[in-house]
Amino acid sequence: MSSGLGEQLEILVLGPVVLRQGRAETAIQDGKPAEALLALVSARGEGWVYTRQAVRTWRPPSGRDQLTESAVHQRMRKLREYGVPVETGPRNSGRYRLTPGSCRVDAWDFVAGVQAGADIDELTRMWRQPPSPRILDLLLGSAVGDARRKLIERIAGLDDVAQDHLADLDRFTAIFPDDRSVDRIRRHGPRRRKRLLVVEDDPDMLEEICGRLEPTYRCVRIQSIEEWQALRDRGLDGIDGALVDLHLTPDRDDKRGQDIVSYLCKETEIPAALVTANAPDRSAYGSAAHRKEFRLVDIVDKQQRDWWEPLQRAVRFLVSDAEDDRRHRLETWLEHAFRTVERANASVAPGSVGALQMQDCRVAYGDVIRAIRVEPIEDAASKVDEFCRRWRVRN
Structure with a gap:
């Protein structure tokens, strides 16, 4: 694209901050000029940034003096030296903006793309590589951070098959190795969101359990022995733990869940917990014997007055790294x-x-x-x- 200033300048901030004109790239150091550029980027489009607003926006690290208006002016001048098209408002107005039409900004494209529901892989690829911690802190405190949050929510709402078809997801999550908000969409590595098999024949109970767990875990829902057999035949790769209801029909003595935990015990290394309102033996000895028999980390009795806390404990036993x-x-x-x-x-x-x-x-x-x-x-x-x-x- 071109403008009145010649070939359009690209400002890339979703990664190390650089200017690109044609094939030439100029790096902007992560210090003062980069912070000034991010203030302009956060204004979006043709918006103006007031000097006093910029002073409030930048949060100097502990031990550094608060910015002055004079320091803001100096930073804007430094940006112009790099070739950034910064436009100044009327005299003494204390306003700055990126000259309209002279540049495009990947952060603006990212925010607009999220709002428009653009292709997820295209959006994640805009994050080219890890920004420095300081730049990332400034980015996530702006509209970019809100857009990234919405994108993560969109990805987390996809089922496992749809997530598996995202070609760029693993690279994108690796950019934020210590960000817990990204853990819910990680598919690999120690910080990924663990995947739980939840077997429950009551549809309301199944939705209640998964609804409570899914902010933290990925749930694979199974409602019948037939669904279990189909899943087993496809393979159980990626399952970290299983919560299995003992009875999978209205008959409270079918014990089909026992067949499932028996298979998991004999044929896999997946830990399991039994969840039931009709425990096979409520005595301490009987419960311990049943756990040893089927390699169960716990047996959760749904007839307890508050069975949710024991269920959470069982999930920790299944998949926690503590x-x-x-x-x-x-x-x-x-x-x-x-x-x-x-x-x-x-x-x-x-x-x-x-x-x-x-x-x-x-x-x-x-x-x-x-x-x-x-x-x-x-x-x-x-x-x-x-x-x-x-x-x-x-x-």
Whole structure:
């Protein structure tokens, strides 16, 4: 495009701040000139920036003096030296703007694109690479920050299939590695939003559970044993944990959810929690035995007066990276493995080779339990893996 000033200048601020004219790029340092440019960019289009407004907009880091109007004038002059087309208002008006028609700004394009519902990949690609922390702070405090928030909400509202078709999503989220607001749309890495399988036959209850969880987690909804079988046949890749209702028909004794947690236990490494209003055994011993049998991190009783808090606890046990929750999962894996070995050796004769091996297993189990409780978490995890390999139990 061209204007009265010749070839149109592009101002790129969604990344390191540069000016582009044709193929030539000029970097704007991240200090004072860049901040002045961002003040002009935040005005949008042909809007004017008043000097006093700019003084209030810029937030100097702690320990730096507040900006003066004279400092604003100096920064505008510095921008002109870089070639930025800054226009000054009437004498003594204290107003500045980017000369209309002489430039285009990727931040303006981004805000306008979000408002217009433009293609998501096109919008995310406008963020070329990570801006410096100072520039990012200024950007996210402007209309750009509000537009980015709306874009994240739009992406988060897509189902898993639609998100998987976004070619630029992983690169975009990687630009903001420590931004928790971006975690809800991460698909990979330790800070991604964890993916929960939620199995519940009551549609209202399913929506209530997922509605509460989805601001933090991505939920895969399953409402029947047929839907579960279809999902299982497609594959369970990317599932981090499962909340499974015990009964999946109006018959309160069908226990089809038990088939699901049994499959997860035998065929996958996905941790599971059982959610039920009709627990198979309400005694402490019976509940513990059931957890060990199916490698369950928890059993949530929906007949409790406030069952939401136990459900949240179960979700933490399933997918949290907190050390206490990881230790709980390790103990769940170990208890299941030990119970499996015990069952396989239940009929061995006293004094036999099998009995001696079972004695060795009990000693090893005690050692690993102590490691889970007191040793560094990675060392404890290695010992659980070693125990499962030695006694040929899936971990």
